[in-house]
Amino acid sequence: MSTVSTDRTLARRQQVLDAAASAFRRRGFHAASMAEIAKAAGMSPGHIYNLFQNKDDVIAAIVEHDCAAVVQRIIDLQREDDVLQAMLAETHSAFDDSTKVADAALTLEILAEASRNPALAAVLQRAQAQVLAKVEDLIRQTLGPRAEQLPAAEITARAMMLGALFNGLTAMSVRQPDLATMGTEIAPVMQRLLRLLLTP
Amino acid sequence: MSTVSTDRTLARRQQVLDAAASAFRRRGFHAASMAEIAKAAGMSPGHIYNLFQNKDDVIAAIVEHDCAAVVQRIIDLQREDDVLQAMLAETHSAFDDSTKVADAALTLEILAEASRNPALAAVLQRAQAQVLAKVEDLIRQTLGPRAEQLPAAEITARAMMLGALFNGLTAMSVRQPDLATMGTEIAPVMQRLLRLLLTP
Amino acid sequence: MSTVSTDRTLARRQQVLDAAASAFRRRGFHAASMAEIAKAAGMSPGHIYNLFQNKDDVIAAIVEHDCAAVVQRIIDLQREDDVLQAMLAETHSAFDDSTKVADAALTLEILAEASRNPALAAVLQRAQAQVLAKVEDLIRQTLGPRAEQLPAAEITARAMMLGALFNGLTAMSVRQPDLATMGTEIAPVMQRLLRLLLTP
Amino acid sequence: MSTVSTDRTLARRQQVLDAAASAFRRRGFHAASMAEIAKAAGMSPGHIYNLFQNKDDVIAAIVEHDCAAVVQRIIDLQREDDVLQAMLAETHSAFDDSTKVADAALTLEILAEASRNPALAAVLQRAQAQVLAKVEDLIRQTLGPRAEQLPAAEITARAMMLGALFNGLTAMSVRQPDLATMGTEIAPVMQRLLRLLLTP
DNA sequence: GATGAATGAGCCTTCATTCAT
DNA sequence: AATGAATGAAGGCTCATTCAT
DSSP: OOOOHHHHHHHHHHHHHHHHHHHHHHHHTTOOHHHHHHHHHTTHHHHHHHHSSSSSHHHHHHHHHHHHHHHHHHHHHSSSSOOHHHHHHHHHHHHHOOOHHHHHHHHHHHHHHHTTTTTHHHHHHHHHHHHHHHHHHHHHHGGGGGGSOOOOOHHHHHHHHHHHHHHHHHHHHHGGGGGGGEEEHHHHHHHHHHHHHOOO | SSOOOOOOHHHHHHHHHHHHHHHHHOOOOOSSSSSHHHHHTOOOHHHHHHHHHSSHHHHHHHHHHHHHHHHHHHHHHHHHHHHHHHHHHHHHHHOOOOOHHHHHHHHHHHHHHHTTTTHHHHHHHHHHHHHHHHHHHHHHHHHGGGGSSSOOOHHHHHHHHHHHHHHHHHHHHHHHHGGGGGGHHHHHHHHHHHHHOOOO | OOSSOHHHHHHHHHHHHHHHHHHHHHOOTTSSSSHHHHHHHHHHHHHHHHHHHSHHHHHHHHHHHHHHHHHHHHHHHHHHSSSSHHHHHHHHHHHHHHHHHHHHHHHHHHHHHHHOOHHHHHHHHHHHHHHHHHHHHHHHHHHGGGGSSSSSHHHHHHHHHHHHHHHHHHHHHOOOOOGGHHHOOOOOOHHHHHHHOOOO | OSSOOOHHHHHHHHHHHHHEEEHHHOOTTTSHHHHHHHHHSSSSSSHHHHHHSHHHHHHHHHHHHHHHHHHHHHHHHHHHHHHHHHHHHHHHHHHHHHHHHHHHHHHHHHHHTTTTTTHHHHHHHHHHHHHHHOOOOHHHHHHHHGGGGGOOOHHHHHHHHHHHHHHHHHHHHHHOOGGGGGGHHHHHHHHHHHHHOOOO
């Protein structure tokens, strides 16, 4: 593993990440084989080991990449006129959008894996720190001027609970897939919860 | 696989379930081998297959068993004077209690597995239906007489969000294990959320 | 293994033989498990080992039993007015009768097994000696008075070739199952071959 | 499993086929383990699965290879001055040649296997079609000019019975290995049968 | 940089057989 | 005589990883 990263190398890495993300989402982390990923990435299995240390290293890179995507989505959210409404829409798609459901599976598997793999846990925590900071930003924004009256710990706690809420919906989308059927009923309750976390 | 279950057979099954639950919690579902479980259960690998159809069947039995435990915990909760306080205590232990953290890993892995294993998904959904009903009971109780004024769908939605909240905390305990350090800060926010779900 | 054989024991043995023959025919010798046979025979797996030494011993007993059936069929044949026509009918059923086709599979498997299992080979050869003798009888009968003019070795050779012919048809029924479709075309050729072996 | 086959890959495949054929002949299809074959082929068990889909695929390849060998032997036969005499020699070797006897075991086992394994059955039937066609050629040749006067179905029927005869001898070589002792006696009868099938 | 042939440990599962009762 | 719980060796197969080229 050389530390120099030419453009070419970076592009090759990205090919692997794209292929792996797709394979992991489709088949799960354990079920997706390196051979399968290599094929989808248009290179030999051996070469993946020139770009990544091992399979765990690939998933770690994906976690970091996904984290960036989450951060970006929060940034997008900040630009919305009605943040709360936008979040509700997010809630719905967690159950309706099949892509999101597939994502849920991978997210859960990564969390499970991380709870037993310290290296992955470290990556996840670093990523989480970034997301948390961004969510705190968002909350400060929705709070408006009164944000300054609240202690930082309160903001952090709200951000955490917001995270718990969305992660929990991911879990529930597996536990109760038929949720989608009665999805509309959830909105008002979710709305009240969000308001409680986002407004003074 | 006989359908009759003598006391002896039941005890043997339980030995496997205990050994498997421990192994799954310690090493994960995929990493734990049947040989390992058999050894811990004090029997031969082959004999496990006289008691269970296969590895999936073992995890399914564990899911059902865990579901019963959750239902029981809710029943215990209903007997508490201050349900809300008891729930807050539950929240804390999710981060402090190392047993709970180990449980979290298994829970997440089961959810991930279920999202790609229809048989397990079915078991999980059946279990979930029971838990949901019980949580609705609990909510009706905390709502008191005004429960009758709320539509059933509202109660269900609250129960679901309560589930999401606790499942979300499980996920967050992996994402941010250092949460325990600042655990106390979370309590007030959690308390407000719970009150919103449990009171009129 | 006691050497005394009460009526009850004999009956129990027969139950096993019937169950085993059925299972072997249906699933093959290797694929049929002792547990499966025990169930079909209405007894425990363990008890089979009170009646037979092992799985090979069961198949050996079946071979002996089948041999007796073959001998009986030859005796029946001898009573026919037109032996040759009766044999032709036999030829047809080898392809048409699905029971016979299943038998063919077992016969072939037993032969394969015997070629590597000396004990089974011995049983098979003893059985074969009986069948051969009976076929020689049959040939002598069809030859009529002129049988005495032929050397014994000639009769034996004819009997052997008759055996080869029928065993060969068994093999061909696997190699070319579509034979049944054009079965009628074979009759005349078979008839000539049989006449060559059965008449002076 | 790539569809391209380099020389190297082809050679490796052949190593497996040789090792497997030997192991199957020596120990039988079910008794021979992939590990055993891999060792004899000078490679790891895992690598066999880069060259063949599974154990069945290996036996299928052997069947195809053996079929080609049979076809070749028929071609050789066609070049003989006295086809009938050459066939008689073939008959003898079926009992005398220990290689042939070992072959017999494998042949029988393959037939048994095929009768319960549709994929193998398909391979066998395709192979058989080729052999049958070649035998028909041979018969036409021995019939000489009069072949044209016979209907195609008659030729086919003769070819089939010829196949049955040789397959039957294979079976008989297991049923009655002592046949070799009196082998000479069989020749005249066999000769007459062959003449009946090969001449007008 | 890139290949892909090759490894080999390890997994789940089956099943003939035994033995305490 | 009869049970059936229990064994444990063995089997086919997968796959992350390596390394000669």
